[in-house]
Amino acid sequence: MFNSLTERLSGAMQGLRGKGRLTEDSIRDALREVRVALLEADVALPVVKDFIAQVRMRALGQEVTKSLTPGQALVKIVNDELIRVMGEQNESLDLNAAAPVVVMLAGLQGSGKTTTTAKLAKHLAEAHGKKVMVVSADVYRPAAIAQLETLAGQVGAIFQPSDVSQSPVDIASGALAEARRQFADVLLVDTAGRLHVDAELMDEAKAIAAAVNPHEILFVVDSMTGQDAANTARAFDEALALTGVVLTKTDGDARGGAALSVRQVTGKPIKFIGAGEKPDALQPFYPDRIASRILG
Ligand code: GDP
Numbered sequence: 603m604f605n606s607l608t609e610r611l612s613g614a615m616q617g618l619r620g621k622g623r624l625t626e627d628s629i630r631d632a633l634r635e636v637r638v639a640l641l642e643a644d645v646a647l648p649v650v651k652d653f654i655a656q657v658r659m660r661a662l663g664q665e666v667t668k669s670l671t672p673g674q675a676l677v678k679i680v681n682d683e684l685i686r687v688m689g690e691q692n693e694s695l696d697l698n699a700a701a702p703v704v705v706m707l708a709g710l711q712g713s714g715k716t717t718t719t720a721k722l723a724k725h726l727a728e729a730h731g732k733k734v735m736v737v738s739a740d741v742y743r744p745a746a747i748a749q750l751e752t753l754a755g756q757v758g759a760i761f762q763p764s765d766v767s768q769s770p771v772d773i774a775s776g777a778l779a780e781a782r783r784q785f786a787d788v789l790l791v792d793t794a795g796r797l798h799v800d801a802e803l804m805d806e807a808k809a810i811a812a813a814v815n816p817h818e819i820l821f822v823v824d825s826m827t828g829q830d831a832a833n834t835a836r837a838f839d840e841a842l843a844l845t846g847v848v849l850t851k852t853d854g855d856a857r858g859g860a861a862l863s864v865r866q867v868t869g870k871p872i873k874f875i876g877a878g879e880k881p882d883a884l885q886p887f888y889p890d891r892i893a894s895r896i897l898g
Pocket residue numbers: 709710711712713714715716717718795850851852853854875876877878879883
């Protein structure tokens with residue numbers, strides 16, 4: 603996902619790495635290039651401004667000018683700043699609650715919710731030894747329920763059937779009762795997608811959340827949407843009090859703006875990234891690893 607950002611940033615950093623001395627002019631030139639690189643990667647403007655201000659403040663301080671290798675020192679500052687905007691640490695799913703722990707997934711249509719539900723089911727079973735049940739509360743697209751059933755079969759999760767004649771709240775509540783009956787550790791609730799942030803479906807998602815009290819509410823978002831990913835996440839957060847974000851399609855040619863903007867714009871951590879269509883293509887999000895990848 604970060605190819606073009608990596609190319610531009612390493613271009614900006616290249617000239618600095620080996621430099622014995624850095625003047626204010628060379629720092630300013632480098633910062634200008636970093637700014638252009640971030641804007642071209644579709645990072646949200648307030649995030650870019652804050653990023654540059656932080657780097658400038660540290661770069662003009664003693665850390666760089668007094669360093670034996672000022673170029674390296676500046677690269678390190680940019681690296682640290684990338685990690686900071688992405689939230690420093692990996693934040694994993696919080697499963698610390700009485701079973702069945704309910705995890706709800708929300709997001710726009712086509713963002714990858716259903717695929718991510720299956721990926722998470724597999725991850726929770728394999729990495730955490732959990733017994734996972736999945737259910738679809740998407741009563742607008744019968745195909746969505748069938749798709750989840752197929753995927754659940756592939757990843758070995760318990761599939762709780764639902765039907766378009768039911769209300770989404772009843773589906774979710776019924777699934778929770780069934781998850782209790784079957785002693786499932788985790789219940790993943792896939793919700794209806796929407797084409798845009800739409801009040802009616804937002805109310806529906808709120809009603810589902812009120813009925814089953816999810817311990818985690820994850821916003822699933824397509825990284826191709828760049829800084830819009832962060833703006834949409836903010837709108838969902840206002841309605842649903844999200845606990846985290848899953849950034850999908852990072853295997854495509856998205857430019858990185860979503861990864862760099864979500865945390866700062868919403869205050870919510872990216873917990874996982876999706877990097878492919880297959881159920882095993884889900885990775886925990888590690889800001890430091892991503893920063894290293896970006897700086898090449
Ligand atoms: P939903 O409408 O939000 O439930 O979205 P789906 O789960 O149906 O996904 C929409 C499309 O995106 C499907 O074709 C998925 O295979 C694809 N998809 C989902 N996640 C990823 C990902 O991380 N990488 C790639 N390349 N495709 C993905």
